[in-house]
Amino acid sequence: xxxxxxxxxxxxxxxxxxxxxxxxxxxxxxxxxxxxxxxxxxxxxxxxxxxxxxxxxxxxxxxxxxxxxxxxxxxxxxxxxxxxxxxxxxxxxxxxxxxxxxxxxxxxxxxxxxxxxxxxxxxxxxxxxxxxxxxxxxxxxxxxxxxxxxxxxxxxxxxxxxxxxxxxxxxxxxxxxxxxxxxxxxxxxxxxxxxxxxxxxxxxxxxxxxxxxxxxxxxxxxxxxxxxxxxxxxxxxxxxxxxxxxxxxxxxxxxxxxxxxxxxxxxxxxxxxxxxxxxxxxxxxxxxxxxxxxxxxxxxxxxxxxxxxxxxxxxxxxxxxxxxxxxxxxxxxxxxxxxxxxxxxxxxxxxxxxxxxxxxxxxxxxxxxxxxxxxxxxxxxxxxxx
Ligand SMILES: Cc1cc2nc3c(=O)[nH]c(=O)nc-3n(C[C@H](O)[C@H](O)[C@H](O)COP(=O)(O)OP(=O)(O)OC[C@H]3O[C@@H](n4cnc5c(N)ncnc54)[C@H](O)[C@@H]3O)c2cc1C
Numbered sequence: 001x002x003x004x005x006x007x008x009x010x011x012x013x014x015x016x017x018x019x020x021x022x023x024x025x026x027x028x029x030x031x032x033x034x035x036x037x038x039x040x041x042x043x044x045x046x047x048x049x050x051x052x053x054x055x056x057x058x059x060x061x062x063x064x065x066x067x068x069x070x071x072x073x074x075x076x077x078x079x080x081x082x083x084x085x086x087x088x089x090x091x092x093x094x095x096x097x098x099x100x101x102x103x104x105x106x107x108x109x110x111x112x113x114x115x116x117x118x119x120x121x122x123x124x125x126x127x128x129x130x131x132x133x134x135x136x137x138x139x140x141x142x143x144x145x146x147x148x149x150x151x152x153x154x155x156x157x158x159x160x161x162x163x164x165x166x167x168x169x170x171x172x173x174x175x176x177x178x179x180x181x182x183x184x185x186x187x188x189x190x191x192x193x194x195x196x197x198x199x200x201x202x203x204x205x206x207x208x209x210x211x212x213x214x215x216x217x218x219x220x221x222x223x224x225x226x227x228x229x230x231x232x233x234x235x236x237x238x239x240x241x242x243x244x245x246x247x248x249x250x251x252x253x254x255x256x257x258x259x260x261x262x263x264x265x266x267x268x269x270x271x272x273x274x275x276x277x278x279x280x281x282x283x284x285x286x287x288x289x290x291x292x293x294x295x296x297x298x299x300x301x302x303x304x305x306x307x308x309x310x311x312x313x314x315x316x317x318x319x320x321x322x323x324x325x326x327x328x329x330x331x332x333x334x335x336x337x338x339x340x341x342x343x344x345x346x347x348x349x350x351x352x353x354x355x356x357x358x359x360x361x362x363x364x365x366x367x368x369x370x371x372x373x374x375x376x377x378x379x380x381x382x383x384x385x386x
Contacts, residue, residue, distance in 0.1 A: 001026060002313065005136055005146035007123045007159060008032075010039065011099075012285030012302035013152035014106035017115045019056045019310030022372070027115060030138065032122035032153075035107070039099035040263040041179045041293070042215050044069060047091035048368040049300025052307045055370040061105040066097035067210055071193035077200050079249035084189075091366040094296075096192065096207055096215065102299065123153065126162055128280040148319050149281040150309070152302070155268055157287030163278045170268035173292045173342070176222040177267050178241055180259035182206075182214040186251045197250035204245060204252035216255050219294060220244055225266045237262045267292050271338050276327045279320040284309055289334035295341035297365070301334055307370050315376040325376060337365070 002025050006013045009031035020027040045066065053059035070093055074083040087093050097105075107117060122139040126149050129135070133147040151159020160167050187208040188195045196205040202220035209215055218241060238256055241264075245252035256262070270290045276283055285302030309326045316322035 002147045002319070003027075003133075003145075004148045004150060004313075005030065005134070005144050006150045006152055007136070008152035008154060008157075008285075008287070009107055009110075009117055009119075010103050010152065010154055010285070010302075011106065011299050012287075012306050013150075014103070014110040014115075014117070015053070015056075015058070015303050015306035016150055016152055016284060016309060017110045017117075018058050018106065018113060019307045020313065021110075021113045021115055022056045023310045023314035025310065025313055027150075028144075029110070029115065029117040030121040030123060030136070030144065031117060031119050032139075033119065035117075035119045037100075039103055040265070041177070041217070042096060042098045043102070043293075043299050044094040044096050044296050045102070045303075046094045046296065046300050047366045049303045050092060050095065051368065052300070052303040052370055055307050055372040056310075058106070058109050061109050062097065062102060063095065065101045065105045066095035067192050068093035069096055069192055069194055069207065071189055073189050073193065073195050075195065075197045075250055077198055077248040077250065079197075082198075090363070093192075096209070099299075123158055126159070126281060128278070134280050147280070148313075148323075151281065151283040151287045152285050152306075153283075153287050155270065155286045155290040157283055159281055160273065160283045160287050163276070163281050163283065164274050167273050168270070170270055170290060172224045173267045173269055173294075174221055175267040175292065175294065176220045176225060176264065177217060177293050178220070178237065178262055178264045179215070179217040180256070180262040181209075182216060182255040182258040183260070184258040185214050185255040187212070187214065195251070197248065197252055199245050199248040199250065199252060201244045201247070204248075204250060204255075206251070206255060214255050214258075216252075216259070217293075218244070218252065218256070219267075225264065230264055230266070232264075234260060234262050237264055267294070269338050269341065271342065272335055276331065277320075277323040279323065282309070282323050282326070289331075289338055291334075291338045292341035295337055297337045297341075301337055304368065304370065305330055305334070307372070311370075311372070311374075311376050329376075333368070 004027040017027040126136040206216035284305040312322040312326040
């Protein structure tokens with residue numbers, strides 16, 4: 001029976017373990033961080049991400065830990081309303097959730113299905129031997145043996161470098177992303193709705209959570225942050241970010257001032273890799289195709305990957321063939337998403353007659369559906385069918 005080792009218990013890792021379990025494949029997870037570590041930002045999961053979870057009967061815990069984004073209003077820097085649209089007409093509403101809560105919900109679901117997760121266990125290296133699978137080594141001195149190593153280890157993935165030592169490093173997108181939870185300030189149109197505000201120096205969006213706090217993010221074109229800048233005290237960031245929105249007649253500066261803890265990061269992406277796998281190791285999620293946070297797709301794409309990979313391993317007996325087929329299925333879609341978020345958005349709204357901006361994701365993105373019962377190959381094993 002195939003045994004799979006997964007490194008990373010963020011989003012792709014536990015989701016892949018859950019999907020493999022449903023496929024009857026044994027998996028265990030090694031995660032570098034402690035179970036209670038905070039993953040910072042909040043995110044939206046779109047219909048395609050929820051669909052992937054539904055395929056493996058794992059959507060409910062995530063729905064329970066999130067709230068629906070019901071409506072979106074867009075404002076210009078003067079505070080003038082540019083658009084007001086309900087969400088969830090063509091596809092189910094996106095769900096808003098913290099990264100930590102999403103990861104925890106998936107890890108708890110994995111634990112409920114009996115999947116072992118080892119925490120504080122950082123992969124340092126791995127080597128494949130013909131006929132003997134992969135031996136992985138960890139910083140605590142332990143080792144693990146498996147038929148397949150799945151690197152669900154994020155944008156700085158060590159497994160990506162093991163597969164392709166010449167793989168490109170993550171690319172800075174030119175955007176600084178900040179986020180926080182304001183105890184005060186004007187609420188959005190309704191609970192769960194997003195108010196999106198163009199500003200003269202950056203873009204600001206927020207939603208009012210069921211607990212009445214305002215969850216906000218800001219995207220500001222800026223040089224790449226040094227680690228010391230990113231770790232500056234909250235008061236420094238409050239001042240700097242509020243100043244960036246001080247000329248705008250939107251609630252941005254007020255909400256920033258009402259926030260005690262602010263997370264700030266530079267945004268990176270990975271447009272393409274030479275290989276996603278080498279026959280016994282593979283990368284999925286951000287490790288393979290990190291997209292700028294402005295796509296709001298990284299987590300959903302990680303969930304799609306996780307389920308699709310389990311289906312390939314379920315249906316195609318030879319592991320290298322299954323990995324090759326998975327990459328064939330997923331690469332174009334994933335790289336198209338990364339491409340859609342490349343470059344820096346102009347914070348100023350489009351004027352009359354300007355070409356439409358990227359913004360409303362087309363149907364190809366949200367309507368992606370995974371049918372768990374469909375086979376990834378015809379029964380004669382020769383022809384891919386999806
Ligand atoms: C500010 C911000 C906003 C975002 N907003 C959205 C959004 O709205 N919608 C959306 O879909 N996506 C969003 N994203 C992107 C999303 O968070 C990622 O795409 C998603 O987390 C990818 O999941 P993953 O499992 O591939 O990687 P991660 O979630 O990064 O998990 C990787 C895991 O691997 C572990 N790890 C790393 N190295 C090792 C090692 N050597 N050994 C063992 N474990 C290791 C890490 O500790 C981590 O737990 C946002 C990202 C950011 C930064």
